[in-house]
Amino acid sequence: MNQNTKDRFFITTPIYYVNGVPHLGHAYTMVATDAFARWHRLKGEEVFFLTGTDEHGLKVAQSAAEEGLTPKEWVDKVSVGFVEAWEKLGIDYDDFIRTTEDRHYKTVSAFLQAIYDNGYIYKDLYKGLYCVACEAYYQKAELLEGDLCPTHLIKVTEMEEANYFFALSRLQNDLLAWYEANPNAAIPESKRNEALGFIKGGLEDISITRTSMTWGVPVPWDKEHVFYVWCDALVNYATAVGFGVDQDRFDQWWPSVHHVLGKDILRFHLVWWPAMCMAAGVAPPSQLIVHGWLLVGGEKMAKSRGNKVDPLELVSTYGLDPVRFYLMRETPFGSDGDFSYEGLVQRSNSELSNNYGNLLSRVIAVVVSKLHGVAPKASPDSPIAAEVERLAQQAAAKWDSFAPSEALESSWEIIRVTNSYLEANEPWKMEESDELREILGSALEVLRIVSILAYPAIPTTAAAVWGRINMDGELVDQNISDSLRWGQYLGGSLLEKREPLFPRLSLEN
């Protein structure tokens, strides 16, 4: 393995279908991945955060036709909407891949040619029931009554074509052995078990090319065919780091790659993709991180169901960080969660305005009124120091294990401990003294530590707190290997009372 690999962290989102504007479900995958990337940057790792758009396939070709555009005109138009949305959601990615780019055609050709040369691809006749929205074939038994796709609730169509197959069935034992040897390859465990269930249940070979349409990457050994969209899409992860084009670059980033994905695309990522890597002679990914669905009224958000929530509208109504915080805090990553406006307002008011925001404004108010605004430094002997350090380590461990809601829970526990400490000592009733300085210095130290821990979820406001307590340097440049230790708030500068950072929200907003 390359010597630099351990300091590098490559993380990806799925690439989004360009069949409309992004909805809150897409934003959920995106904010989580952004938070993980930010956390790893704080750890001092070299991070490569990849996202993009999935621009081939029947569905895209159909959407384009409905709009009276060529597929290329359509994807150019729609993919811009994703770029703009991610900017407004504060997503700090390093690369945006589009599967219609030349670099992707090169890698798909090289990757699938490697699988072909290794003897895992053969030609045969295929007949099956196809869901255009999933871009996938279904077994009859998997469908709902009336031959409806279980994800999109639309009728599947019968398709028959001569095409190439990937010999997935031959990799069944290799996949099982790989999961056995890598217990953390897929998290959470329930999702790993689901994948193992598919594999143990018996794998069928998959049809990976199409002749019924032309909107795809041409098969290098048979130009009559294009690759099936899922096959082309999964390879994007290898394209972005130069597979088949720049071997040195690929070796630097692969296989330390972490794929974040929703549970609806588990089978493609946890079964097909590691198998495709093995067949191509490439190491499978380091980790597959599966999250649940964000439901609205108990149902998955989807264009075909007409229950989409617009993330940009939410951000303009409630503010960016309250939305990001709600998405990361409300539901344990891996489980399904129900989106509600009430939940968003309630989370933001209780945890951002009342806890975090009030701690900040209250401490600064007392420093201004009792200590002429001069910030005291953190005392090494503070009675809350040990508990705060313990909780901070706990929060860090949760970020490390891709558990944002628990990471934020432990971080907010630090705030609760501190608020109780203040309630018990009532510094606002004390006169200027060393004891008063110690209490306020401790609270400022907590604000410093919590801002670091909250930064991945709420980067803008965490950085604003950092500024208001007059920390030197940028929060983003902190290295958490030592900045989470107690006792680094130096004080000495003048603090000022300012308007609240987290205004209280109401449903009427």
Ligand code: MSP
């Ligand atoms: N194009 C494929 C992925 C190819 S990756 C090689 C795709 N695109 S998608 O646009 O339909 O979905 C992208 C991501 O958004 C998936 O992780 C999916 O789980 C996520 N979500 C879409 N709706 C969602 C919710 N309602 N809730 C949470 N995430 C959801 O699949």
